[in-house]
Amino acid sequence: MIIRVTPGRLGDVASALDKVKVRFREVKVLGEELIVTWPDSIVDERLVKLIDPGAVIINVKTRYQLASRQWRQRSIIDVSGVRVGGDEVVVAAGPCAVEGYEQVRETAEAVKEAGARLLRGGAFKPRTSPYSFQGLGVEGLKILRRVSDEVGLPVVSEVMDTRMVETVASYVDMLQIGARNAQNFDLLREVGRAGKPVLLKRGMGNTVEEWLEAAEYIMLEGNGNVVLCERGIRTFENSTRFTLDLGAVVVAKRLTHLPICVDPSHPAGRREYVIPLALAAIAAGADMLIVEVHPKPWEALSDADQQLTFDMFRELMSKAKAVAYALGRGL
């Protein structure tokens, strides 16, 4: 149950619920003062109205509550000035991994010129094998920050370790939770407390419902600035690296008020598949894309097969604009 209290009455309602042993949490998210009660807690609606006659009580029927569309139609997330979830589709682009200043700078300029609004780049890389390149770490974050400031693109980068959330948050504009940490609940809570927008990838073995429950962990800590990101799931089909599940995007758009992003690069696995998947994502209703772009993909230290060249990214943007416009959206 979500109780939207009259501004300033949060404390009073909370005190009343405390006395009647209801399990709840006070949450300020997305400009609202809310009380979220535990699904198994019985709340006397009259009691709430007695304390705060202006309170609005919403009986959310899903296992997630703050992430649900039952109490809120649509949220626009502000990432250092870039609005995700509005009429304009936002594209984040950049290298899979930060390899050096020049690489990031060159890429940032190219993708900005082509219309990207956010810069992406990995400093901490979750690699299947410990023998693979693990990222430049804090050094990579410094490069991202510097290029972000110089080029004027807010930057999103992944955080993998609860101990590093504060550090990563101090360098980036948006924190990314990767697919492999999609149910790392301590990390979700920690980014929920960090006060920066979050890009939350769906785990490769997670249902749409679990993905929204992961968002709930973040929001319940008081951070409503969550963008959900579909990046492909594990299925028997192996001609693509993962199976991009655009049905999940369509469903999620109806279940949550949060914006939905699609990463076409990881499910593609090969760069020649990225553009049609990106266009399909926009047609399915995605609010944002996050795309891997590299000056010389074939020399990349990670995901060499799936990163786009600058030329391919320009082609992607040009076609993406056409599709977005056709559906009445900007880009």
Next chain:
Amino acid sequence: MIIRVTPGRLGDVASALDKVKVRFREVKVLGEELIVTWPDSIVDERLVKLIDPGAVIINVKTRYQLASRQWRQRSIIDVSGVRVGGDEVVVAAGPCAVEGYEQVRETAEAVKEAGARLLRGGAFKPRTSPYSFQGLGVEGLKILRRVSDEVGLPVVSEVMDTRMVETVASYVDMLQIGARNAQNFDLLREVGRAGKPVLLKRGMGNTVEEWLEAAEYIMLEGNGNVVLCERGIRTFENSTRFTLDLGAVVVAKRLTHLPICVDPSHPAGRREYVIPLALAAIAAGADMLIVEVHPKPWEALSDADQQLTFDMFRELMSKAKAVAYALGRGL
């Protein structure tokens, strides 16, 4: 190996290969005279050139050969005058199952008016349960034929049983192989001999490669008029009925010269998900859509949840046109 012989020389080359014990088949498909040799047969290219100096020999590297794009860029399949696989996206629409003349006639007129080029409708229905409506059978085929002629839309309908191929083929313009018969190899061979275009659905547990090998069964019988149809695969995600695999469409477009169709209705499972999935399919490069439409979906004898109303279908067509045009295609 595919040998494109000089017209008229098929017999000579075949005789020569016969003598040297090569395993092969003579196939006339898509206006070409070909000899297809078994992948494990060793063919002396000089021998072939000796008999037919104009022969072109293509060493196809995939497990399927005739379905491969290694010997042919692109095929356009003619379905009683409607060309599938060209620059125009073709939409087939109609009820899941034929329930009566009025229902089909009304639907055919509505979808034609909205821009559909083909009529779909099931007379033989592959139902999970023997207690579900199994279709009207031949009576349904007669209705389809009548409406097809009256309204002027060529019709596609499913055949499930080898014994019925000839009968179904005598009523419809295009034979459909359903997902549950995607590896019913005797049926594939039989429709390969029936001389009508085939809409071949991908099995819900089949890889892209297996789908193309199923097409190979049809083509090897001399029927090259195959349109491949993606309709969702089985995965752990259950918020949609099946997981629409548009990655498979993107991959298949690069592996085969055959046109690719997408069925957005079955993976959706609910009508409110159909339109965005249909648009995504076009953006991913689909050449054709097949969509379930019913005058009163909520009263339908099958798939009541996923059939579109006429109004929804008109909305789909209008948006689909916009997306197709944005990508330089017609519809």
Next chain:
Amino acid sequence: MIIRVTPGRLGDVASALDKVKVRFREVKVLGEELIVTWPDSIVDERLVKLIDPGAVIINVKTRYQLASRQWRQRSIIDVSGVRVGGDEVVVAAGPCAVEGYEQVRETAEAVKEAGARLLRGGAFKPRTSPYSFQGLGVEGLKILRRVSDEVGLPVVSEVMDTRMVETVASYVDMLQIGARNAQNFDLLREVGRAGKPVLLKRGMGNTVEEWLEAAEYIMLEGNGNVVLCERGIRTFENSTRFTLDLGAVVVAKRLTHLPICVDPSHPAGRREYVIPLALAAIAAGADMLIVEVHPKPWEALSDADQQLTFDMFRELMSKAKAVAYALGRGL
């Protein structure tokens, strides 16, 4: 709803139901005279009792009825004298495909000596590629019949085409429906009419419920002699050919009275994995195993990697006996 009528009263009850427009079918299976009503048909139990006071009415709650354990605890299927589903685990063994008389004869003798009770062998082979060995057809059936008679092992073999059911049934003791035809409903109906026991494989993309509904198609034609066979499903894991789903065996044992068989060869994909999977199947409660064995597996025309040598099969049987005995069963 299943109505177990007093022997001889089938016609009377049917007439009464006919008059009140109930949808039903008269079925004689497993030695019982039954009336099965359609799940959506409303039946007045008092009416039935009026006509046949001895009738037992069972309100089956599942989508399948005759296959359900709600009306019958356990069925033992007799395959030409070999009882499947009793306290003894039954092993069927033999080559993937019939390649010639000597191969089958030699294998039959070896597996019988090791304790196999049934012979398996494919005459019609459902191969992914049309270029693969498709089986010897009727010639293969003749070999199977001859060896079966000579060695004294009833034989099970696959039928793929509705047109061939009668022919195959005339040669074998048990008809096999392969995984690729697990939802070929016309074929299911046809083997339901053939009067021979059926080994029904689960489709690689089918749920347990769909598998039981496939059995319902067979049983509703009056053939209750169905053994269900788990043979692995399609998942993202590719270190084995398919993922053997022993959980499905455990679940099915509780949902149906029909015996459950496990094929460890196909999910294994490699012969060194077959024995532990076979033992696990018995421990999970399987009533039957079907195992591929070949005199010289490395020379086999199909499934060369997964067929067992005679020595391996003997090892399997010796260990299988130990596990079966440990759980209070024979073998």
Next chain:
Amino acid sequence: MIIRVTPGRLGDVASALDKVKVRFREVKVLGEELIVTWPDSIVDERLVKLIDPGAVIINVKTRYQLASRQWRQRSIIDVSGVRVGGDEVVVAAGPCAVEGYEQVRETAEAVKEAGARLLRGGAFKPRTSPYSFQGLGVEGLKILRRVSDEVGLPVVSEVMDTRMVETVASYVDMLQIGARNAQNFDLLREVGRAGKPVLLKRGMGNTVEEWLEAAEYIMLEGNGNVVLCERGIRTFENSTRFTLDLGAVVVAKRLTHLPICVDPSHPAGRREYVIPLALAAIAAGADMLIVEVHPKPWEALSDADQQLTFDMFRELMSKAKAVAYALGRGL
């Protein structure tokens, strides 16, 4: 490449490799002094032999090296005196979550009496929903330690957060990495440094290869005491909670020297399915089982449907012993 150096020569060989710019790490695991070189590093074997003529150089062909069976046949992991991976199958049992001292004490006594050798219990619980019971935390660890000491069963419990590894390690005998953290690489590294044996669950969307690479992260930090645990994967089948993949157990036994554990409780999802799955796991070759047991499962704060009663656990142990003995193992 793994170089097994002569004891005491680790430093010399390392210095030599350093000079020639080889990427490597010195690792002491499982009583051996090793140098592991990066897969893409070129090592001159003669150089190594020059420095340490007794060195054994193993060219491991897999992406994981220390976890591979290519350099070591079999490892036995000692968990405070309980040897996992030897001829005896080891059973860990206990409640899903620690709910209080009495509950754990009672369970520990019952499972020990029935033959369990390790106690399990969750203090930090990775729950899909933030509204579900999250475990007692450090309070739960204290209860586990106390009961472990009183009853004489070493205890295994999960750690979810890098910041808590030291704390959890100070209370338990074996650290568990849950399925949802199976690719939380920072956590894997941290438990690699904690010096306690690790029970590493396979992620629900991870391949066998990825599971072994996860173990590699732990081992490369110098901790070879890893037991791998299969607990079911995500597939389309939903009659069980997860699909227990015993094929993965069979494969892993051939790929790694590490012991393999199976958790039959989570894939079952319902307690009546646990026993046959547990028996199947032993028959497939599992070295260890981990089973959820609760004094009153129906009142449990988590996993109420799948925890066994004491009676069921006794039945499991009695049958498990019979199956283990039948295969020449103890329990």
